[in-house]
Amino acid sequence: MCRILLMKEPNGRNCLANGEKGAWCRLYFEEEFLNEVKEKNDIVDVVSSYVNLKRSGNRYIGLCPFHSEKTPSFFVNPGMQLYHCFGCGAGGTVIHFIEHIENLDFVEAVKFLAQRAGIPLPEEKDEVSEFTRLKRNIREMNKIAGRTYFRCLNSETGRGALSYLRGRGLSDDTIKTYGLGYAPNEWNFMYRTLKQNGFSDEDIVKSGLCLMKNGRIFDFFRDRVIFPVMDLRGNVIAFGGRVMGDGLPKYLNTGETPIFSKRQNLFSLNLAKNTSEDYMILAEGYMDVIALYQAGFQNAVASLGTAFCEDHSRLLKRFTNRVIISFDSDGAGQNATRKAVDILKKDGLQVRILKYSGAKDPDELIKKFGPEAYRTAIASSLSGVDYELSTIYPKGGFSDDEERIEYTKKAIGILKNIYNKLELEVYAKKVAEITKISYDSILAQVKQAQKHKKLETPVDIAEMAMLRKKSVSQSLLKLVVENPSYFPKIREKIKAEHFREELHKKIYEIFCELTDASQKPDVAMIIGKLNREEAKTASEIFMEKEPFLDFHIYLDSLLQKIENEAETVSFSDDDRDDMLKLLEYTKKLKQRNDKNDKKDS
């Protein structure tokens, strides 16, 4: 059956290496069970508990929960049991939806939905999911490691580390809340501990707690203060380690493991998510976050061992609409701030930037001037534009006209990105005030700069991208899936090898296999066999807003062509031009028919 096809999915090793939660894990459940879960969880019902959906024709439409938008581009199709967002490309079946919105992996999402529909879970099979077994073991190892490091900190071995943390102003309560610990200065202390608990060398190395070098296994963290990283449910999933002296690297973090991805976790979000404040503070490192927590700001988070990225932003967006960035005040901090502002704004979050003087980071500010100073800084935090303007302002003010002009030029470069009239007026006035140049001149310069900017980017870029995306192979797949009666005819001529795009090929193969197993393949069934990334692209193919007009004509001619030339034809974007011409022609034909219809009636 289709099981054979699933076996051809990414091999286990790859799955583990990149935390891929693809079709490989799908083996965990029986096909029938998965079908029941999908049947009893109608996609409209499930999505409705997260998104306000309105009916529109035979589909439902709403504001996408995965990106920020004002006009809805998120569609749910009850007939196909699919969703797709034409804004950000998210899409798939009800299981993909739950994976995405609840931040779960495939197995967890299926369990979630089974529970929701009151379907009893099948007995867990040991040999089936190696990946699930490994994840469970790594979670267990992290739990043991967390406890052990904590115990070490509070024992004789950890005396130095404890006084280091106290020296940095942390109270015993804070140390306990964060479960801080100490990794002893030994080569294989943690390795021995995990071994005693019955874990295999292979699993221990995969947990990231130890590493293999020249055939020997060593502890990853040695003589460091340990900061456990928790997931949203409070499970330890990784660790950060900081040296106490001048050693390098200063910080060391667990690498990517099957249960931890640094792009998808924020330090202390498990605590910050419970805040009653309507904003979150984005800090640079864990020491800042912990210092803020202790000073009464329990809504601070930080990215770990990586720059703040789009995934982090989406994660934050689940809990707040407002973010205050509180990075270090040095050059690196300023650059990181600018990047984070861009990312957060793109997600539709309100962003403000904390600016303060007399300290290099929040930790120091609070130590020197107390929590009140930080609260004041929050109250007077700057908008993104104000912040940008403040970073280009010369320290001692303008010493001559040249500096004034230089500043004005740079300011116009910042203002030209504001297209909201009201907002532009506010900032143009500010710049006019600062530079003593008239408001009218500033505004005229900005408008001029905006004109140039528009010329740089073609207006219909989105439209062109859409056209580029529609390849012939996509259209063919859509046609086959929507009209299975065409399939026998098509299959005679077109083999999976004809598809150049791997994903298109895969969809076609799934379709063939399901048909061979005499199951009536529908869209949800096919997309259900793809991982989340693949489902995104695939749902777009099938949920295309505009149906392809009279594609049948094109297909007939294509089949004819294959027959005539008696050779194989690969489908690719090269055929796009033909396709577009044909679409144009069929559009005209349709218009003419419509006109005739009107005349007739």
Ligand SMILES: [Zn+2]
């Ligand atoms: Zn979207």
